[in-house]
Amino acid sequence: MSKEDIGITVSKNKDFSEWYTQVVLKAKLADYAPVKGLIVLRPDGYSIWESLRSTFDRKFVSNGIRNGFLPILIPESLLGKEKKHFAGFNPEVFWVTHSGENEVGDRLALRPTSETLAYTLYSKWIQSWRDLPLKINFWNTALRAEIKGTKPFLRTSEFLWQEGHTVHASQEEAEKEVMKILEIYKNTVEEELGIPVTIGKKSEKEKFVGAVYTTTMESIMPDGKALQMGTSHFLGQNFSKPFEVKFADIDNVEHFAWQTSWGVSWRLIGAMIMTHGDDQGLVLPPKVAPIQVVIVPIYKNDEGKDKILSKVEEIRKNLELKEIRVHIDDRSELSPGYKFNDWELKGVPIRIEVGPKDIEKQSIVIAKRYNREKSSLSFTEIGKISTILDEIQESMLKTAREQAKANTKNITEYTEFKSKIEEGGFFCAPWCGKLECEEKIKEETGADIRVIPFGSENTNKKCMYCHEQSISIPIFAKGY
Amino acid sequence: MSKEDIGITVSKNKDFSEWYTQVVLKAKLADYAPVKGLIVLRPDGYSIWESLRSTFDRKFVSNGIRNGFLPILIPESLLGKEKKHFAGFNPEVFWVTHSGENEVGDRLALRPTSETLAYTLYSKWIQSWRDLPLKINFWNTALRAEIKGTKPFLRTSEFLWQEGHTVHASQEEAEKEVMKILEIYKNTVEEELGIPVTIGKKSEKEKFVGAVYTTTMESIMPDGKALQMGTSHFLGQNFSKPFEVKFADIDNVEHFAWQTSWGVSWRLIGAMIMTHGDDQGLVLPPKVAPIQVVIVPIYKNDEGKDKILSKVEEIRKNLELKEIRVHIDDRSELSPGYKFNDWELKGVPIRIEVGPKDIEKQSIVIAKRYNREKSSLSFTEIGKISTILDEIQESMLKTAREQAKANTKNITEYTEFKSKIEEGGFFCAPWCGKLECEEKIKEETGADIRVIPFGSENTNKKCMYCHEQSISIPIFAKGY
Numbered sequence: 001m002s003k004e005d006i007g008i009t010v011s012k013n014k015d016f017s018e019w020y021t022q023v024v025l026k027a028k029l030a031d032y033a034p035v036k037g038l039i040v041l042r043p044d045g046y047s048i049w050e051s052l053r054s055t056f057d058r059k060f061v062s063n064g065i066r067n068g069f070l071p072i073l074i075p076e077s078l079l080g081k082e083k084k085h086f087a088g089f090n091p092e093v094f095w096v097t098h099s100g101e102n103e104v105g106d107r108l109a110l111r112p113t114s115e116t117l118a119y120t121l122y123s124k125w126i127q128s129w130r131d132l133p134l135k136i137n138f139w140n141t142a143l144r145a146e147i148k149g150t151k152p153f154l155r156t157s158e159f160l161w162q163e164g165h166t167v168h169a170s171q172e173e174a175e176k177e178v179m180k181i182l183e184i185y186k187n188t189v190e191e192e193l194g195i196p197v198t199i200g201k202k203s204e205k206e207k208f209v210g211a212v213y214t215t216t217m218e219s220i221m222p223d224g225k226a227l228q229m230g231t232s233h234f235l236g237q238n239f240s241k242p243f244e245v246k247f248a249d250i251d252n253v254e255h256f257a258w259q260t261s262w263g264v265s266w267r268l269i270g271a272m273i274m275t276h277g278d279d280q281g282l283v284l285p286p287k288v289a290p291i292q293v294v295i296v297p298i299y300k301n302d303e304g305k306d307k308i309l310s311k312v313e314e315i316r317k318n319l320e321l322k323e324i325r326v327h328i329d330d331r332s333e334l335s336p337g338y339k340f341n342d343w344e345l346k347g348v349p350i351r352i353e354v355g356p357k358d359i360e361k362q363s364i365v366i367a368k369r370y371n372r373e374k375s376s377l378s379f380t381e382i383g384k385i386s387t388i389l390d391e392i393q394e395s396m397l398k399t400a401r402e403q404a405k406a407n408t409k410n411i412t413e414y415t416e417f418k419s420k421i422e423e424g425g426f427f428c429a430p431w432c433g434k435l436e437c438e439e440k441i442k443e444e445t446g447a448d449i450r451v452i453p454f455g456s457e458n459t460n461k462k463c464m465y466c467h468e469q470s471i472s473i474p475i476f477a478k479g480y
Numbered sequence: 481m482s483k484e485d486i487g488i489t490v491s492k493n494k495d496f497s498e499w500y501t502q503v504v505l506k507a508k509l510a511d512y513a514p515v516k517g518l519i520v521l522r523p524d525g526y527s528i529w530e531s532l533r534s535t536f537d538r539k540f541v542s543n544g545i546r547n548g549f550l551p552i553l554i555p556e557s558l559l560g561k562e563k564k565h566f567a568g569f570n571p572e573v574f575w576v577t578h579s580g581e582n583e584v585g586d587r588l589a590l591r592p593t594s595e596t597l598a599y600t601l602y603s604k605w606i607q608s609w610r611d612l613p614l615k616i617n618f619w620n621t622a623l624r625a626e627i628k629g630t631k632p633f634l635r636t637s638e639f640l641w642q643e644g645h646t647v648h649a650s651q652e653e654a655e656k657e658v659m660k661i662l663e664i665y666k667n668t669v670e671e672e673l674g675i676p677v678t679i680g681k682k683s684e685k686e687k688f689v690g691a692v693y694t695t696t697m698e699s700i701m702p703d704g705k706a707l708q709m710g711t712s713h714f715l716g717q718n719f720s721k722p723f724e725v726k727f728a729d730i731d732n733v734e735h736f737a738w739q740t741s742w743g744v745s746w747r748l749i750g751a752m753i754m755t756h757g758d759d760q761g762l763v764l765p766p767k768v769a770p771i772q773v774v775i776v777p778i779y780k781n782d783e784g785k786d787k788i789l790s791k792v793e794e795i796r797k798n799l800e801l802k803e804i805r806v807h808i809d810d811r812s813e814l815s816p817g818y819k820f821n822d823w824e825l826k827g828v829p830i831r832i833e834v835g836p837k838d839i840e841k842q843s844i845v846i847a848k849r850y851n852r853e854k855s856s857l858s859f860t861e862i863g864k865i866s867t868i869l870d871e872i873q874e875s876m877l878k879t880a881r882e883q884a885k886a887n888t889k890n891i892t893e894y895t896e897f898k899s900k901i902e903e904g905g906f907f908c909a910p911w912c913g914k915l916e917c918e919e920k921i922k923e924e925t926g927a928d929i930r931v932i933p934f935g936s937e938n939t940n941k942k943c944m945y946c947h948e949q950s951i952s953i954p955i956f957a958k959g960y
Contacts, residue, residue, distance in 0.1 A: 040550055069521035072621065098575040117514070120514055141552065
């Protein structure tokens with residue numbers, strides 16, 4: 001295979017969509033499955049998901065949340081209980097009609113989400129105030145048939161996600177939980193993936209149909225499109241009433257409980273690829289990189305090979321003691337140049353080069369993936385690599401924040417909005433709160449209200465569409 | 481709820497099946513889902529699975545195995561490629577025929593196992609010897625419609641498991657992998673779950689239909705029935721040929737690869753419940769217990785309450801520093817007796833009681849769940865609890881070994897076999913190796929060859945059925 005076949009052949013700026021697909025496939029994160037709309041994760045892709053899962057799990061546990069397991073099949077009859085919520089999923093549901101040769105009586109849905117199933121069980125499990133709060137998270141997949149073009153991590157018919165479902169004795173406690181989760185989401189995405197997010201509420205039109213309100217975190221991608229990164233819903237008693245999730249309080253009076261649900265999916269990995277990747281391929285934030293440091297020993301005709309390899313081994317041990325994930329690329333018959341390209345394509349945060357001259361100078365060459373800077377580090381300074389990884393992590397978030405800022409504009413005039421929306425970006429524009437204006441804007445420009453940022457409410461401006469008094473300054477954008 | 485409703489109401493010896501179901505449900509490990517054949521895991525049940533998963537993952541990683549993700553839907557057309565292997569699953573397959581209102585062209589199977597899907601991809605991913613070995617494990621669920629009665633963890637239509645699929649350049653390397661995995665399985669089940677297993681090969685009749693041979697680990701349960709605990713298959717080139725899993729060797733000659741597949745499921749949790757549980761409920765091996773030590777503070781009318789609670793808090797901190805999972809049961813309005821029963825039902829390995837008299841005597845009471853022994857420990861000896869947990873873990877395996885040994889009999893005469901098989905147990909009996917005898921024995925007694933233990937081959941005895949020269953001494957038993 002020639003270098004051209006292996007590397008990324010289009011520029012991120014020129015053909016973003018093709019660039020994205022090439023990065024996913026060529027960095028070996030994922031591949032297409034034989035069924036349209038479905039993908040497979042290869043070890044490097046799944047490893048990023050495992051890293052996120054373990055960070056979320058740690059934070060969920062310290063918030064009193066535990067994990068459980070729900071089956072994938074939900075009987076059609078159960079779905080009827082909360083028709084309004086489920087109706088939105090109907091066109092996307094995969095239906096099981098047969099087991100072996102036999103027709104199943106009540107058709108079985110592959111879960112598009114598990115509210116109905118979880119709350120049927122919660123209603124059995126919860127009897128008294130002693131059973132509350134009940135906070136369970138499920139790491140599973142959801143299935144929603146996607147008719148439009150498949151995009152790994154962004155638009156697939158089955159996707160990995162977590163869905164949390166909590167039950168509380170009071171409205172106040174449930175609403176606090178909604179916000180607590182949204183904060184966990186925001187911190188994790190910013191600190192682990194280096195992607196800045198804007199948090200706030202969805203409009204009535206855009207909220208999860210079963211929710212009283214939906215909080216969301218949204219990000220703007222380099223191509224100017226918005227991506228929903230995760231949602232945390234306050235369900236109020238919308239489900240506890242039809243599903244009879246009730247509890248006897250200390251005074252023995254029965255109440256309907258207050259509920260929340262929330263989820264993030266592997267879409268976060270898609271956001272990470274889009275935010276940080278470049279024309280050479282993937283760029284991984286150190287915290288989630290399966291390999292954080294790759295060491296490439298360089299020698300010709302075995303000259304100085306032993307010295308180089310023993311130094312490389314020493315560095316590996318040194319770094320592993322600091323819990324850095326290291327890999328030595330000692331593949332024979334491949335040139336250093338080939339290896340450099342290969343690891344750049346795969347986005348490994350730091351490459352270390354050790355050749356005969358480096359041994360002479362008692363130093364190594366360090367190449368940072370994210371800005372492609374090279375520098376040298378003396379043998380005595382190897383310990384600094386931990387700090388360098390931390391700095392890379394911070395710099396990546398900082399750069400992404402600057403990108404996002406440059407892609408965010410304040411707008412007051414609808415004519416200006418219309419002329420600029422095609423370029424893409426986040427547009428902060430005052431809104432009267434009326435569905436009519438929201439729908440007209442969508443119809444005329446294709447842009448939705450992505451999020452009404454916290455703190456943007458109660459503004460004293462004019463709706464950009466109808467010029468009536470505004471109630472908030474939502475972010476409008478075209479979305480994925 | 482009265483104590484009777486909460487506790488186990490049947491004896492393990494009297495009605496094993498009902499006892500088992502009560503333990504699973506009342507210890508809150510699992511519950512039935514609204515679809516026949518499906519169960520839900522509650523946090524205590526899922527936590528045991530997570531603990532096993534993390535132990536297996538650690539061992540897999542150090543054996544060079546990485547995790548990936550496969551979708552749940554497999555097109556019917558793909559299944560045709562290896563008809564022989566798939567035919568066995570046919571009556572159990574759930575079929576998706578519709579997405580939304582639309583009929584899907586090629587019916588989609590919910591995976592009963594992923595060989596066909598994985599190897600379709602492997603065939604793309606593997607080009608040269610550099611891509612080998614390829615060793616990927618998938619933590620997912622498999623679906624096989626169970627027509628017979630549902631039994632949580634033992635017989636369910638969807639089950640959590642891992643399926644590993646490895647590809648090698650040589651037969652020798654693949655066969656080594658098969659054994660390496662079987663060893664990991666055996667060690668983990670014995671060390672973590674305290675269940676002794678017998679390892680060996682399946683007969684031709686009982687092997688996985690796609691395999692050249694199947695290695696297995698089997699255990700005998702207290703009711704005398706055998707349980708298959710995990711299998712590791714040598715697939716030879718049975719799949720690499722139809723799926724074209726080929727590689728160019730160093731000399732550039734193309735070869736079909738050698739493959740293995742292997743899996744364990746949440747059935748292991750069922751085995752743990754059956755092996756260790758008693759009439760009071762669940763008994764958890766310390767290593768997998770979500771809570772290892774529960775502390776019950778005991779006081780009446782707040783007498784000495786402050787001193788007791790501060791001591792209890794001190795013990796908790798002390799134990800948590802040693803990474804012991806501790807819980808303080810400070811629920812008000814519940815008697816110590818109620819709490820003792822509750823934690824015994826849930827199988828927590830150690831209960832610590834701290835009351836006014838204990839404070840006086842500068843000691844605590846320790847109750848071990850597995851043998852229900854009580855002893856006292858002075859305040860200065862709290863550090864010994866780590867060791868006590870280790871001792872419990874070892875004793876539980878030791879006891880289980882004795883149980884298994886008592887349930888294993890050597891048999892040479894078929895008449896004796898027939899008279900004893902109804903009592904249950906493992907029967908080691910010489911066999912000529914012929915399918916005909918194996919089938920006759922099954923037909924006449926209901927017993928299968930569960931495993932041909934390693935080292936039992938080449939025996940110089942007479943087949944218990946036909947009296948011809950035996951080739952091995954398999955274990956015969958009735959199974960789950």
